[in-house]
Amino acid sequence: MKIEKQKFTNLNNSKVVSRILKNVMGLFVLVLFASCIDTNEQEVFDPQPDGEALAARFDDNRVNAVQEFTLDTSTGGVITGTQGTTVTFQPNSFGLNGTPVTGNVTVQLLEIYDKASMLLKNKSTLGMRANGDKEALKSAGEFFINAVQGTNDLELLEMAAVQSRPVDFADLEGGMQIFRSGGIDDDCDGGIDDDCDWVEADEDNDGEKDNAQIRDGQGADGEYATYNYDIGDFGWTNLDKWYSFTGAKTEIFVDVPEGYNADNCAVYLSYDGEPTTLARMDTWNTSLELFTEHYGLIPVGLEVHIIMVTEIDGQLNYAIQGTTIVENHIEVITSLAPITQAALETLINNLP
Missing domain, CATH: 2.60.220 (Chondroitinase Ac; Chain A, domain 3)
Structure with missing residues (x-):
């Protein structure tokens, strides 16, 4: 590809160049300012769990x-x-x-x-x-x-x-x-x-x-x-x-994504094999920033599903994760996905 070079001479004191440079700098500042405004607005208006x-x-x-x-x-x-x-x-x-x-x-x-x-x-x-x-x-x-x-x-x-x-x-x-x-x-x-x-x-x-x-x-x-x-x-x-269970029992903790807590979402523990056993994880540990149940009576070896729900911008969002309880269990939820209420009902009622 042929590259053409243009040479500019004796323009150091040119009023045209000075005006161009001022306009360019002004445009740069304006763009930078607008970028900051857009960034701030994005932070403010990002949909939040409600x-x-x-x-x-x-x-x-x-x-x-x-x-x-x-x-x-x-x-x-x-x-x-x-x-x-x-x-x-x-x-x-x-x-x-x-x-x-x-x-x-x-x-x-x-x-x-x-x-x-x-x-x-x-x-x-x-x-x-x-x-x-x-x-x-x-x-x-x-x-x-x-x-x-x-x-x-x-x-x-x-x-x-x-x-x-x-x-x-x-x-x-x-x-x-x-x-x-x-x-x-x-x-x-x-x-x-x-x-x-x-x-x-x-x-x-x-x-x-x-x-x-x-x-x-x-x-x-x-x-x-x-x-x-x-x-x-x-x-x-x-x-x-x-619900009765003989054997070792433990606490369970649920680590939810950043920005979620007991004020803006709900976390439930669904017992596999029990179609009508669903306990809410009703305790938020403020120092650990984890959901937990506060009685420490979850059976070790129990198969469960963790269900997390919230509402974002008028839309249900959820996560469902299956796991087997181990001693001092910590379940990590990394993200949620939007879903309709009818679809979520079907998912929950189809759990084991």
Whole structure:
């Protein structure tokens, strides 16, 4: 290639050259300044994990899943949820300030039977013992039951009977107890937005923990069984038993990407082989900057999946990692990916 050289002479004092140099330098400064502005704007406006948006998504998922039924207070009656849960109310059992109300009331029911619903409604199966220790539970169903008349939340004046959806005999779990959403937190009021851990219930106030009864049934598709129990108050209840494991146990830590913490994401521990055992990693170690469970009772050798979720710019983002628990386990999550809620539900419910 031929290169042409141009020679400039006697231009040191040229006004044209001086003007050109000034313009070039001015343009350089302007570009540099604009570059700094762009960099700063990029840092400010980069999409960030939004914990408030994630919490709002959980709340919206609960509200959108509520089914409503109309009952006459004088007769009571039975409601049946879309997943097969039934609740039977006695006559004149709806009250306000201890007095039975008359006319029609609206009964609300929310049913949760799978891990995806537990996670995306933030109702994991983390139970709290009487001494404050927290352990995982195996659930046969979580339920929110309430009644309103106009703008008034009503009271349950007589016991109501709850029956779970039909269960195959091969899937029955004996020893299921009744748990309530509660604890020492002031927000543990049993309302639909209650995020508290599960505690053993005493629905009839006899000083004994309540167990569910198993009843046989006969349907068009053959024989089945149901779990049955009574409730004395509206709010959240859960059919559960404590997850039991003999052998060594340990703590588990989850190292999440830079910029993530307990304020802007949620991390869950899904137990393989247990379709309804999902515990939230509810402790953020501020010194280590790691998520953990605070009770140190994760079985060594247990196969699990770690699920992390957040919301970024209106979009769910997630990570799912399978692992086998070792002593003092540290699981490292390096990145998340965007996903739709429906796709995430499918992934979670297809976990082993």
